[in-house]
Amino acid sequence: MLRDAWNTHADEWISWARTPGHDSYWRFHRDAFLPLVPSPGRLTLDVGCGEGRLGRDLARIGHRVVGVDSSLTMVSAAVTHADAGGPAVVADAAALPMPDAVADCVVAFMSLQDVDAMEAALAEVARVLFVGGRLVMAITHPLNTAGRFLPGPVEAERPFVVEGSWFERRAIADTCERDGHCMTFHSEHRPLHDYTDALSSAGFVIERIHEVGDSDPNSKWSRLPLFLHLRAVLFAPAPDASNRD
Numbered sequence: 001m002l003r004d005a006w007n008t009h010a011d012e013w014i015s016w017a018r019t020p021g022h023d024s025y026w027r028f029h030r031d032a033f034l035p036l037v038p039s040p041g042r043l044t045l046d047v048g049c050g051e052g053r054l055g056r057d058l059a060r061i062g063h064r065v066v067g068v069d070s071s072l073t074m075v076s077a078a079v080t081h082a083d084a085g086g087p088a089v090v091a092d093a094a095a096l097p098m099p100d101a102v103a104d105c106v107v108a109f110m111s112l113q114d115v116d117a118m119e120a121a122l123a124e125v126a127r128v129l130f131v132g133g134r135l136v137m138a139i140t141h142p143l144n145t146a147g148r149f150l151p152g153p154v155e156a157e158r159p160f161v162v163e164g165s166w167f168e169r170r171a172i173a174d175t176c177e178r179d180g181h182c183m184t185f186h187s188e189h190r191p192l193h194d195y196t197d198a199l200s201s202a203g204f205v206i207e208r209i210h211e212v213g214d215s216d217p218n219s220k221w222s223r224l225p226l227f228l229h230l231r232a233v234l235f236a237p238a239p240d241a242s243n244r245d
């Protein structure tokens, strides 16, 4: 399971994520993602909080944050950080240990592509939000996981090929080594409509989509999206699972 793979690699992730400037968080995400997050309200849940960096940034701008992650190692790192953003609990995103309608904002930052039961997790996010509450999420862009760049003489012009079927879900294990850090990212390639269908089934309406590429014109990722940021508003509570056909 993806959840177990992330727990196995938790220590590698913590040193990868805590090395300043090392991860994509600083270069690609933070300044684009934080403005999508609504102003602080009663409670912001950080689903798949990892070692807690986003919760720390949100707490600094006034959010009351509770983190949730399935990995005990991640949650321990989040709550013992000197500048911890708030409490955190060990739980699966598909079974959040919170009552209905407790939060006005949920962030799921670079976690839903790593969650086994993504649809169930989005239904849980809808359950714990007030109607009118927002989900702000970031995922690896499905185009990124659908294929790879072929070699080419000019980095920014390398052709990109889609391997297999865009529409088929498949497990991805991507090992990256950089500046003395090694990390294996376990996720699932899913077509974009898997996310939008799950959001709509859970009662969400999408407000904003931002496709994140590289602003460096010499990068191969200047032509294609690396990540997807999305904000959705809960329009209607998710139907009770027991009432579904």
Ligand SMILES: C[S@@+](CC[C@H](N)C(=O)[O-])C[C@H]1O[C@@H](n2cnc3c(N)ncnc32)[C@H](O)[C@@H]1O
Binding pocket: 002, 003, 006, 007, 017, 047, 048, 049, 050, 051, 052, 053, 054, 068, 069, 070, 071, 074, 091, 092, 093, 094, 108, 109, 110, 111, 114, 115, 116, 117
């Ligand atoms: C790429 S990390 C992102 C962590 C954090 N949001 C950040 O960017 O710093 C993905 C996180 O999702 C967590 N995760 C994976 N499956 C999960 C599940 N089923 N329920 C809750 N968390 C899960 C992993 O343990 C990991 O901490």
